Amino acid sequence: MTNLILILGDQLCPQISSLDGADREHDVVLMCEVMSEATYVGHHKKKLAFIFSAMRHFAEELQEAGYQVRYTKITDKDNAGSFTGEVKRAVNDLKLKSVCVTEPGEWRVLEEMKLWSETLRLPVDIRPDRRFLCSHEEFARWADGRKSLTMEFFYRDMRRRTGLLMQGDEPVGGRWNFDTDNRKPAEPDLLRPRHLRFAPDKITTDVLQIVEKLFPENFGMLAGFGFAVTRTDAESVLERFIADFLASFGETQDAMLRDDPFLNHSLLSFYINAGLLDALAVCRAAERAYLDERAPINAVEGFIRQIIGWREYMRGIYWHAGPVYADSNFFENTRPLPAFYWSGKTDMNCLSVVINETIEHAYAHHIQRLMITGNFALLVGIDPKAVHVWYLEVYADAYEWVELPNVVGMSQFADGGFLGTKPYAASGNYINRMSDYCGTCRFDPKKRVGDNACPFNALYWDFLARNRNKLRANRRLAQPYATWDRMDEGTQRAIRRQAAGFLADLK
Known part of the structure; x- marks a missing residue:
């Protein structure tokens, strides 16, 4: 008699709770590539290739550790096509x-x-996922009775719980948050170190061929695949980030450069979310760099906040809010995604750059997602569920538990403020300040109206004007509304006409 241990494609961790107490001689580990998971949204080709290859490498790792592994490939003729079918x-x-x-x-x-x-007709043991630092029950207790589920306060609790960057009960450096030090634009730098990339081995090469054959119409390209697909290589990416990029990560984490899509970002979210790296161990490595004076506090604190703050918080929100959260639509937006979200073909250079980088890399960093593709979708009134599905499809680190609250709650403010304190809406001025995209764009970020006016400008003010009844009580928007009210009626009409003309032509 044996136990069956099912390991999913984002649970590639030897310490996963399902392996606790496993009998390596008698129990069987089941891993399966199934079409239902590969097709419930149209995943980026590189995302599929990364997950399938990492799964196959992890299966080998388990076999070398003495586990009996039953592995179903997506091409196996007896593949039942679903988790339920493969378990049966x-x-x-x-x-x-x-x-x-x-x-x-x-x-x-x-x-x-x-x-x-x-x-x-068998006992089924569904165990908690210990890779996360805050359980569902702990998050529910934290959220209970609070009028606002502000991430900053959750993050402080996580700092106290983990002891990261703490001196007793006080934060190292005397502040919990150094975000104000992390909003500088970046300059092109030919001497910036290069991020690690890995040539496909035989397993990965086979997977790339299979993905191209089975999913030829999916978003993205497979050329240039360079993800780490083993724990060892993922650890090498972490080491390179700590050594070469962490020190400069903080001040440029919100910056965007046309010819430098990765800047000083870690590129670790793929591996943490899939289980190849442990989130707390990654944070400890960053903390050690600060303690050893290899990286400044603003960089290390900002990086750790993304993991034990935002990542844990988003998972908590996902499970706390429930499945109905995906239907949130505070602004009652119904517009479909424009065609250029799939092709990158638009005269708006910022959107063209970010979408084409996404096509190529299955990646964009958090500000590109929030303030370029997300900001535009918010301003023009795209259905938040359509935005959610797009993000889930196109990014290799996107799983619903982290992507849905980020998009529906933070990016699109579709929950009306359950998660965030204000909509992340911005004009072309912000994009011009934080990127070099505008310099080669046919639109002028300083103009609100006219043929060459940046569309973000009129769209920003139009968004505020048409949603005033829903947003006027938001104290964080008092200043923009005061600015709008100081404009004369002729200026307001011209801006809204400009926005209406753009929206009428948007397809």
Whole structure:
């Protein structure tokens, strides 16, 4: 009699809770590439290739550690096409006494798993995912009774709990947050170190061929695939980031450069979210760099905040809010995504650059996502669910638990302020200040109206004007509304006509 241990494609961690107490001689680990997961949205080709290759390498790692692994490839003729189908097939083939799995990261998969005990007529043990630092129950206790679920206060609790950058009960440096030091534009630098990339081995080469054959119409390109697909290589990426990029990460973390898509960012989210790297260990490595005087406090604090602050907070919000969160639509927006979100073909240079980089890399950093593609979608009134699906499809680090609250709550303010304190709406001035995109754009970021006026400018004021009834009580928008009110009626009409003309032509 054996136990079946199912490991999902984003649980590639030897310490995953489903392996606790496993009998390596008798228990069987099941890993499966299934079409239902590969197609529930149209994932970027590089995202599929990364996950499939990392899964296959992890299966080898488990086998070398003495586990019995049953692995189903996407091309296997007997592949049942779903987690439920593959678990049933394993049950039929093996003498099993139970099924064990670590909880999935998405509501829809959890609901599927909850049916297994009845359909399989076997005990099914769904265990907590210990890779996260805050359990569902702990987040619920933190959120209980609060009028506002402000991330900053959650983050401070996580600092106290982990002890990261703490001196007793006080934060190192006397401040919890050094974000005001991290808003500088960046300059092109030919001497900037290059991020690690890895030539595909045979496993990855086989996967690339399969993805191209099975998913030829999916978003993105496979050329130039260079992801780490093993734990060892992911650890090398972490080491390179700490050595070469962390010191400069903070001050340029909000900057954007046309010919330098990665700047000083870590490129670690792929590996943390898939399980190849441990989130707390990554934070400890960054903290050690500060303690050893290899990186300044603003860089290290900002980096750690992204992980134990935003990442943990987003997961907490996802599970606390429930599946209905995906239907949030505070502004009642219904516009479909413009075609250029798939092609990158637009005269707006900032959007063209970011979308084309996404096509190539399956990646854009957080400000590109929030203040370029997300900001535009918010200003023109795109259906937030359509925005959510697009983000889930195009980024290799996107899983619903982290992507949905980031997009619906933060980027699109579709929850009306449950997560964020104000909409992240901005005009062309912000993009011009934080990037070099505007210098080669046909639109002028300093103009509100006219043929060459930056569309973001009129759209920004139009967004505020048409949503005034919903937003006028927001204290953080008092200054922009005061500025709008000081404009004469002729200027206001001209701006709104400019926005209406743009929106009428948007397809």
